[in-house]
Amino acid sequence: MALIEFEDLHMRYGGAAGRVVLAGASARVSRGEFVVVLGRSGSGKSTLLNILGGLDRPSAGSVRFDGRALFTLPDAALTRLRRARMGVVFQSFNLIPTLTAAENLRLPLALNRLADNGRVASWLARVGLEDRGTAWPEQLSGGEQQRLAVARALIHEPELILADEPTGNLDIDNARAVVALLDGLCREAGRTLVMVTHSREVAGLADRLLTIRGGRLVPVAD
Ligand SMILES: Nc1ncnc2c1ncn2[C@@H]1O[C@H](COP(=O)(O)OP(=O)(O)O)[C@@H](O)[C@H]1O
Ligand SMILES: [Mg+2]
Numbered sequence: 001m002a003l004i005e006f007e008d009l010h011m012r013y014g015g016a017a018g019r020v021v022l023a024g025a026s027a028r029v030s031r032g033e034f035v036v037v038l039g040r041s042g043s044g045k046s047t048l049l050n051i052l053g054g055l056d057r058p059s060a061g062s063v064r065f066d067g068r069a070l071f072t073l074p075d076a077a078l079t080r081l082r083r084a085r086m087g088v089v090f091q092s093f094n095l096i097p098t099l100t101a102a103e104n105l106r107l108p109l110a111l112n113r114l115a116d117n118g119r120v121a122s123w124l125a126r127v128g129l130e131d132r133g134t135a136w137p138e139q140l141s142g143g144e145q146q147r148l149a150v151a152r153a154l155i156h157e158p159e160l161i162l163a164d165e166p167t168g169n170l171d172i173d174n175a176r177a178v179v180a181l182l183d184g185l186c187r188e189a190g191r192t193l194v195m196v197t198h199s200r201e202v203a204g205l206a207d208r209l210l211t212i213r214g215g216r217l218v219p220v221a222d
Contacts, residue, residue, distance in 0.1 A: 002028040002064075003160060003192045004052060009061035010215075011047050021047050022058065023215030031159070034186065034193045036203045038220060039212035045196040046164055048212065052194065053162050054082045065160070084112050087153030087161045089182070091168035093145040095137040101148050102133035108156045123151040127181060143174030150181050154191075161186055163195040167202065179205065 011022040021044040029035050039045050050056040052063060054070050063070045065085070070078060087108075095104050105120045124130050127147035129140075137145055146166060153161055163182060167175035179202050186193040195202070203209055209220035 001031060003031045003033075004029045004063065004065050004194075006052065006063040007061055009048070009051060009063070010059045011044065011051065011056075012059045020215060022051075022061075022212075025061070025212065025215060025217045027210060027217050029192060029194060031192055032187075032190045034183065034195070034205065034207045036206035036209050037194065037196045037212065037217070038198070038203065038209060039196075043212040044215060045212060048217075049162050049164050049194065049196060052160075053086055053088055054078050083108070084156065085159050087156070087158040089146070089149050089153045089161065089163040089166045091165040093137070093142075093149045093169075095145055095149060095152070097137050099137075100133065101129060101135050101137070101140065104137065104148060104152055105155050108152060112156050114156060119155055123155045126185070127151045141174075142170055143177060146170060146174070146178045147181060150178060150185070154185055154189075157189070159192060161191055161193045163193065163197075165196050165198065167197065167199060175199065175202075 005028040007026045009022045009025040012018050012020045025048060037045050037048065047056065051058050057071055073081065102120050102124065105123055106116065109116060109119065124133050127150055129144060129148060132140065132144065140148065166182065167178055170178060182193060183205050197203060210217045211220050
């Protein structure tokens with residue numbers, strides 16, 4: 001069964017005469033699947049991920065998450081669904097600079113009213129940061145920050161993980177480590193992963209490759 005299914009998405013920025021970015025993008029992603037989205041710069045990959053994550057509203061088209069139409073939900077319900085059932089990893093880490101590493105992990109638990117029960121410590125350990133819990137994000141290397149961001153995206157056990165060029169700011173060794181973590185942690189828990197990447201090596205790990213061309217999603221033969 002599809003966890004997320006979107007149909008005929010259109011996105012136009014800047015009014016009627018504005019730029020059309022998505023022009024009929026459709027796909028369905030099954031539970032447990034790892035799908036990579038490719039496409040040249042400016043083709044609409046981040047736009048698509050933001051729509052799937054409920055952060056941006058498409059100009060037209062629908063997104064169904066576990067059978068529910070995302071953009072017909074009231075804002076508060078959409079926010080709750082997104083917080084509880086999705087996790088997001090960005091290229092620029094997006095950690096909260098005024099919170100320590102451990103506090104950054106506590107936040108998604110608090111927002112979802114989940115008790116810690118040792119989860120923060122165990123997730124720090126799973127991403128190799130067991131002795132860095134009291135560090136500030138700026139005291140961590142890029143690779144460490146992104147591993148922390150992976151833990152933050154997964155700690156509340158969301159069903160869908162959206163990752164937008166998560167290795168874009170990392171050197172090759174850190175990029176490999178981050179992708180191996182994301183792939184491994186999602187597979188072991190049967191989570192669904194949709195990742196935008198430029199890396200052919202990363203794309204090789206995916207179950208399915210799609211590319212955005214002319215505002216639509218098309219399958220890539222690998
Ligand atoms: N908020 C916005 N307002 C206006 N144009 C935007 C906005 N966000 C993205 N765009 C434009 O939409 C196009 C696709 O952007 P994006 O989805 O970020 O592409 P990608 O992630 O594939 O590089 C680009 O031309 C970009 O400039
Ligand atoms: Mg982008």
